[in-house]
Amino acid sequence: MKRRLFTCTALLSLLPVAACVPSNTRYPSGSSQLYDLGRTLLSEAATSASSTARLSQNFPTGLPQTFSEFKSRCKSAATSPEGAVKMYFDAVFCYLEPQRRAEASKMLRYIMHSDVNLENNRRYVTFIGRMKDPSFHYIFRSFAAGTSPENGYSMSPQNYQLAFTKRSQEMDYMRIFLISSGSDRQRVVWVKQYEDGLWYVINNADTYLDVRAPRDARAEHSHDADYDNAY
Known part of the structure; x- marks a missing residue:
């Protein structure tokens, strides 16, 4: 009986480690099976979460054209935590387009409740660089x-x-869990409600962590002119 309890305890203690160890890591003999089991359980958990996910259906479609339009949308969308996250991603997708970057910078500063543009905050060097x-x-x-x-x-x-x-309600903020199709675990965005009644993103670190690389379809169709503008 004691031997069984020890085995179960050892297995459970390895599961959190399995979530953050690279897949190409070598393991001592006997531990690889525990690692594989840990990854399997994490993958099953992610699949289960995907099957019960709620889609953001009640928010405006189309990206805002100006900072003024963005703030106007926030007055209705950012009244919920999920709405604030959706507005954050709208701002991100605007920023990905170089010609819209000046307005998008204001959008991100607003929805992240920052005192200065994010480009001037060393905390967001990686985030800005990846956008x-x-x-x-x-x-x-x-x-x-x-x-x-x-x-x-x-x-x-x-x-x-x-x-x-x-x-997940914490002390004075809330954690919102959502799916990234390139990750085996759910990603988390922290949001906080301010005095104006709106929710704002206060921690976006999970949204720019790397995910599985996309399959490069361009190489398969590089000889076909019909695909020149497909990507």
């Missing part, structure tokens, strides 16, 4: 429902939905 670099844009597209590494995270910023799974 400016097209080779990282798939990270943000992975949050749109229906995307996957296999379809290159194909989505339309003008018509997308987020897949929310649950809320």
